Structure formats: C-alpha cells, structure tokens
Amino acid sequence: xxxxxxxxxxxxxxxxxxxxxxxxxxxxxxxxxxxxxxxxxxxxxxxxxxxxxxxxxxxxxxxxxxxxxxxxxxxxxxxxxxxxxxxxxxxxxxxxxxxxxxxxxxxxxxxxxxxxxxxxxxxxxxxxxxxxxxxxxxxxxxxxxxxxxxxxxxxxxxxxxxxxxxxxxxxxxxxxxxxxxxxxxxxxxxxxxxxxxxxxxxxxxxxxxxxxxxxxxxxxxxxxxxxxxxxxxxxxxxxxxxxxxxxxxxxxxxxxxxxx
Amino acid sequence: xxxxxxxxxxxxxxxxxxxxxxxxxxxxxxxxxxxxxxxxxxxxxxxxxxxxxxxxxxxxxxxxxxxxxxxxxxxxxxxxxxxxxxxxxxxxxxxxxxxxxxxxxxxxxxxxxxxxxxxxxxxxxxxxxxxxxxxxxxxxxxxxxxxxxxxxxxxxxxxxxxxxxxxxxxxxxxxxxxxxxxxxxxxxxxxxxxxxxxxxxxxxxxxxxxxxxxxxxxxxxxxxxxxxxxxxxxxxxxxxxxxxxxxxxxxxxxxxxxxxxxxxxxxxxxxxxxxxxxxxxxxxxxxxxxxxxxxxxxxxxxxxxxxxxxxxxxxxxxxxxxxxxxxxxxx
Ligand SMILES: Cc1cc2nc3c(=O)[nH]c(=O)nc-3n(C[C@H](O)[C@H](O)[C@H](O)COP(=O)(O)OP(=O)(O)OC[C@H]3O[C@@H](n4cnc5c(N)ncnc54)[C@H](O)[C@@H]3O)c2cc1C
Ligand SMILES: Nc1ncnc2c1ncn2[C@@H]1O[C@H](COP(=O)(O)O)[C@@H](O)[C@H]1O
Numbered sequence: 001x002x003x004x005x006x007x008x009x010x011x012x013x014x015x016x017x018x019x020x021x022x023x024x025x026x027x028x029x030x031x032x033x034x035x036x037x038x039x040x041x042x043x044x045x046x047x048x049x050x051x052x053x054x055x056x057x058x059x060x061x062x063x064x065x066x067x068x069x070x071x072x073x074x075x076x077x078x079x080x081x082x083x084x085x086x087x088x089x090x091x092x093x094x095x096x097x098x099x100x101x102x103x104x105x106x107x108x109x110x111x112x113x114x115x116x117x118x119x120x121x122x123x124x125x126x127x128x129x130x131x132x133x134x135x136x137x138x139x140x141x142x143x144x145x146x147x148x149x150x151x152x153x154x155x156x157x158x159x160x161x162x163x164x165x166x167x168x169x170x171x172x173x174x175x176x177x178x179x180x181x182x183x184x185x186x187x188x189x190x191x192x193x194x195x196x197x198x199x200x201x202x203x204x205x206x207x208x209x210x211x212x213x214x215x216x217x218x219x220x221x222x223x224x225x226x227x228x229x230x231x232x233x234x235x236x237x238x239x240x241x242x243x244x245x246x247x248x249x250x251x252x253x254x255x256x257x258x259x260x
Numbered sequence: 261x262x263x264x265x266x267x268x269x270x271x272x273x274x275x276x277x278x279x280x281x282x283x284x285x286x287x288x289x290x291x292x293x294x295x296x297x298x299x300x301x302x303x304x305x306x307x308x309x310x311x312x313x314x315x316x317x318x319x320x321x322x323x324x325x326x327x328x329x330x331x332x333x334x335x336x337x338x339x340x341x342x343x344x345x346x347x348x349x350x351x352x353x354x355x356x357x358x359x360x361x362x363x364x365x366x367x368x369x370x371x372x373x374x375x376x377x378x379x380x381x382x383x384x385x386x387x388x389x390x391x392x393x394x395x396x397x398x399x400x401x402x403x404x405x406x407x408x409x410x411x412x413x414x415x416x417x418x419x420x421x422x423x424x425x426x427x428x429x430x431x432x433x434x435x436x437x438x439x440x441x442x443x444x445x446x447x448x449x450x451x452x453x454x455x456x457x458x459x460x461x462x463x464x465x466x467x468x469x470x471x472x473x474x475x476x477x478x479x480x481x482x483x484x485x486x487x488x489x490x491x492x493x494x495x496x497x498x499x500x501x502x503x504x505x506x507x508x509x510x511x512x513x514x515x516x517x518x519x520x521x522x523x524x525x526x527x528x529x530x531x532x533x534x535x536x537x538x539x540x541x542x543x544x545x546x547x548x549x550x551x552x553x554x555x556x557x558x559x560x561x562x563x564x565x566x567x568x569x570x571x572x573x574x575x576x577x578x579x580x581x582x583x584x585x586x587x588x589x590x591x
Contacts, residue, residue: 023500135373140449219379246578259527
C-alpha cells in the first residue's frame with residue numbers, strides 16, 4: 001500500500017497573523033506547523049497501514065527551504081520518505097500551479113495506490129489543490145473524508161462528510177481522497193521518531209527535475225492585496241438578574257437587531 | 261447569445277436551494293456592468309424545466325440550462341463536471357458561480373482543472389472595477405481579507421452561503437430554457453454504499469440564519485438539551501467547539517471553526533465557549549454575536565455584540581423562558 005500525502009506548512013494556528021503593506025506578514029511568523037488537515041491525513045494513514053500490516057507513506061511538499069523542518073516533523077510522526085519540491089518558480093503558485101507541480105512529482109515517484117491530501121490549507125483557505133490534482137492525474141477522487149475505513153479488492157472504502165450527514169463510499173484505487181478533521185488526534189512525534197526522522201530519505205526536486213516549464217506555472221488567480229477584516233464594533237454587556245437580562249436580550253434581538 | 265454570467269444551481273427533489281438564489285443575486289449585481297446575461301445551470305433527473313424557468317425568470321435569470329438525465333439524479337463529480345465543462349467551452353461565460361457547499365467545493369475545482377480556469381474559493385465580495393471582476397475573500401480563517409483577480413475568463417468562484425440575500429420573485433418574466441447535452445456522460449467511479457443521515461430536522465449549520473452553539477462550559481453531553489431546546493425554539497442549528505467534539509459529547513458535523521465549519525448566520529449565540537482563535541475564525545463574520553460566559557475575561561466577549569456574564573445554567577433556562585414568552589406574545 002503506497003500512500004502519498006501532499007503536505008504544506010502553515011503558520012501556527014493559535015497565533016494571529018499580521019497584515020503589512022497589503023500582504024500577510026509571513027516573514028514575522030515564528031512557528032510553522034503541518035497544515036492541520038494534512039496532519040489528520042498522516043494520522044489516519046499511519047493507522048491504516050498499522051491495520052493492514054504493511055504500507056509506506058510518502059510526503060510531498062512544495063515549499064521554501066525552511067519547509068524542511070515541517071517535513072521532518074511528518075517523518076518523525078512515522079511517514080517513511082519525503083520529497084521536497086523547491087524552486088523559485090514555485091514561490092507564487094495558485095492552486096492550479098500547485099496541483100500541476102504535485103502531479104508532476106507524483107508521476108515521477110510513480111508508485112502509488114492512494115493520494116491523501118488535506119481538504120484545504122488553513123492559510124489561504126482555498127481547498128482546491130486535492131481535487132485538481134486528481135483531475136491532472138486522471139484519477140477518481142473523494143472529498144472530505146473523515147477516515148479510510150477499509151482497503152478491499154483494489155478499492156478504498158471511506159467515510160465522508162456529505163450534505164446532511166455522512167456517507168460510506170467505495171472508490172477504485174489509485175484514487176485521491178481528501179481529508180477533513182479525523183476522529184483521532186494526530187500523534188506527537190516520540191523522541192525515537194525524531195531521531196529516526198533524520199535518517200529517512202528526503203529528496204529535493206526542482207522544476208527542471210520535474211520537467212516543468214515555469215511559464216506554465218504562472219498563476220491565473222492573482223492576489224492583488226490583503227487587508228485586515230473590519231473590526232467588530234464594541235459590544236454591550238447586559239447586566240442584572242438572569243431573568244432580567246434574558247428578557248432584555250430577547251427584546252434587543254427582536255427590536256434592535258431584528259434577527260428574531 | 262450575449263455574454264454570460266453563470267450560476268450552478270443546487271437543488272433537491274427538483275426544489276432549488278437557497279444558495280442558488282443567493283448566487284443569482286451575486287451574478288445579477290455584476291451582470292449589468294459586465295453587460296452579460298445571467299444563466300442558471302440546473303442538473304438533475306426528472307426536472308420540471310418550465311417551472312424552473314418561471315421561478316428563476318421571476319427572480320432575475322435570463323436563461324436556464326437544464327441537464328436532465330438519470331446520471332445526474334444525485335451529485336456525481338465526473339458527470340456534473342463534464343456537463344458544465346461542455347457548457348463552459350460552448351458558451352465561454354465571463355463568470356461561473358458555485359456554492360461553497362459540500363457539492364460546490366468538490367465540483368468547482370474539478371471544473372476548474374478541466375477548463376484550466378482560475379478559481380476563487382469562498383468569496384464574500386464581487387464587484388466590477390474598470391470593466392473587470394474584482395473578488396474579495398477571507399483568508400487565514402478570516403484573520404485577513406484578500407482581494408483577488410482571475411486573470412482570464414472564465415472567472416470561477418465558490419460563494420459563501422448567507423452572504424448575498426436570496427433573489428426574490430418580482431414580476432412574471434420567464435427565463436428561456438436551453439437543454440444541455442447529456443450524452444455519453446462518464447460513469448462515476450465512486451459508489452455510495454450507505455448514508456448516515458443526520459436525524460435532526462434542524463437546518464444545516466452553514467445555511468442556518470441562527471446558530472446556538474455550546475462549548476465545554478456545558479460540562480457534559482447531558483446538558484446539551486439546553487442548547488437544543490433554545491435552538492429549536494429559534495429554528496436554529498446547533499453548533500459546538502472542537503473541545504466538545506474531542507470529548508465525544510457532540511458529533512464533528514456540528515463543529516464550528518478553523519477545522520470545522522465556517523458559518524455566517526444572522527445570529528450566533530455562543531454559550532460556555534471561551535472564544536479561542538480557531539473557534540472565532542469560523543464564526544466571526546456572523547452578523548450578530550451573543551456570548552454567555554461566566555468569565556468576564558473570556559475572549560469571546562471581544563467580538564460579541566451582546567454579552568451576558570453569568571452562569572449559563574441560570575441564564576439559559578431564563579432565556580428559553582423569555583423566548584417562549586416572546587413567541588407566545590407574537591403569535
Ligand atoms: C489546529 C487546531 C485547530 C482547531 N480547530 C478548532 C475548531 O475548528 N473549532 C473550535 O471550536 N476549536 C478548535 N480548536 C480548539 C481551540 O483551540 C479551543 O481549544 C476550543 O475552541 C475551546 O473550546 P471551548 O470554548 O468549548 O472550551 P474552553 O476553552 O474550555 O471554554 C469553556 C468556556 O466555558 C466557560 N464556562 C464554564 N462553565 C460555565 C458556566 N457554568 N457558565 C458559563 N460559562 C461557563 C468558561 O469560562 C470558558 O470560557 C483547534 C485547535 C487547534 C490546535
Ligand atoms: N505547497 C503544498 N505542498 C504540498 N501539498 C500542498 C501544498 N499546498 C496544498 N497542498 C495540498 O493540498 C491540500 C489543499 O490545499 P489548498 O488547495 O491549498 O487549500 C492541502 O491540504 C495539501 O494536502
């Protein structure tokens with residue numbers, strides 16, 4: 001069972017990002033983490049291969065030099081091997097570009113049964129790359145899986161989030177399955193995992209290695225500028241006995257806010 | 261045919277969903293400036309094209325593209341994206357809108373890859389500047405707002421629910437009906453084995469105009485009847501935090517926040533929720549936020565329009581009572 005997990009690093013989700021000069025001030029971010037959905041995918045993939053008794057997890061990341069640290073974290077969690085796609089031409093990709101670069105790398109890696117990206121990056125909140133990747137690779141896809149429940153006769157059975165509840169779906173492999181929040185808290189790397197990660201294979205490829213022409217990677221979606229969201233106006237604290245404030249709140253919601 | 265702004269409808273049992281009318285409003289708002297007609301694509305099985313043309317026409321659509329086939333009976337990425345790809349290649353629309361819904365977030369990137377088009381996700385603003393479409397969308401879980409441009413047509417976008425008002429019927433214009441090519445649709449590789457439907461009659465979180473959300477302050481799953489009762493009185497959806505989901509008190513589908521749902525109701529009532537950044541990022545664009553928390557320093561008060569500092573076990577029963585009285589008085 002060869003599982004490939006496209007993984008990106010994002011700023012620590014517990015910190016507020018800053019906006020400066022019409023851009024998100026990413027240079028100010030000190031702590032970067034594995035994109036939470038990718039981390040859930042790694043956790044579910046680790047559990048899947050533990051259940052199957054065999055399998056290999058390969059991480060593929062497009063990112064700057066510093067992304068290597070995040071890649072090592074994924075290896076420390078238990079992934080087996082990683083590819084770091086590093087090139088100046090990869091710096092300002094849109095989702096189409098990311099999917100193209102990932103597709104080229106995955107085709108070059110060659111052996112895969114299941115490609116398991118997160119359903120969205122919690123940086124630019126696009127949630128596009130996984131499905132586009134499936135299209136470029138000519139593979140079927142399933143979106144927003146909670147987990148992959150079973151592998152049987154060359155198919156995966158996944159539990160997915162769907163309109164109004166959950167579905168259990170069966171998809172022939174190879175396929176792309178995007179991960180939403182899973183049922184299991186992603187594991188922390190153990191000390192042994194961290195030591196072991198240093199010896200795991202990490203290959204760096206650039207655009208040339210992937211046979212990609214930077215001109216084809218020009219973004220179609222262009223980021224013009226970024227600003228802070230409008231501040232919410234100061235709120236009002238209602239004071240008094242519970243029965244009083246409850247009535248006052250209902251009155252305000254009806255008469256002033258007109259939402260009930 | 262004139263240039264087109266397209267809306268990819270969502271329907272269930274032939275009935276159009278609210279998001280369709282919201283997208284129609286968004287498309288209509290830019291159509292005149294862009295000098296385009298507004299078209300709506302409706303895909304399904306056994307659709308009533310005339311009824312759709314009357315309904316959508318009255319709400320401002322010029323043309324309805326109907327794709328009717330058993331293969332389109334329920335959403336299937338391959339079949340749906342193929343029909344839309346054909347239409348996009350034939351008509352070369354300026355703009356194509358999808359809902360930021362379970363269907364739209366799967367379908368839109370699929371179509372984008374097929375037509376090699378730029379897609380802006382989860383948009384909350386759309387305007388025309390110097391004859392060009394300019395889009396705004398929240399990024400970093402709403403911590404910043406990005407302005408983006410898609411450099412060449414078609415401009416593809418998924419639209420955040422509850423952001424535009426639903427187009428209302430006005431007059432009795434009928435839209436033209438065009439029948440879509442549904443020949444030789446690819447078979448869907450993905451098979452649905454079973455469905456675990458949500459039992460409740462409550463509205464979908466992402467579509468609800470009111471959400472009552474309970475956090476760890478409820479102290480246990482047995483106390484969520486307070487949240488449910490208030491929600492049902494208000495016709496609201498129930499939301500919760502990841503702390504509660506991780507504790508196994510409530511299902512993940514109710515989680516609001518960075519790794520849960522992004523919601524923007526008219527009213528969000530946060531009860532026993534601290535207001536961690538990852539929670540707030542999923543609900544900060546709600547029109548009105550009410551917070552009930554015993555800790556006056558809880559960060560949720562920083563974004564609340566109305567706050568009640570107090571013990572939820574005292575306040576919420578009174579609130580339920582007050583809503584009942586209000587409803588009785590306003591029958
Ligand atoms: C990568 C990542 C992603 C995350 N994604 C999400 C997400 O999508 N959604 C999310 O919600 N969280 C998310 N979190 C978790 C988040 O950081 C918080 O831990 C969580 O939101 C806290 O939930 P809570 O407010 O229910 O609990 P707490 O923070 O424990 O707050 C409980 C509140 O209840 C109040 N309270 C207690 N008793 C009473 C009472 N009797 N009456 C009134 N008030 C009372 C307390 O004062 C307190 O403010 C994420 C975390 C990480 C690291
Ligand atoms: N730079 C990247 N490197 C590797 N994988 C990525 C990258 N960007 C996005 N992905 C994958 O695509 C998913 C969706 O991301 P996005 O479309 O950027 O929201 C992520 O969860 C990752 O699995």
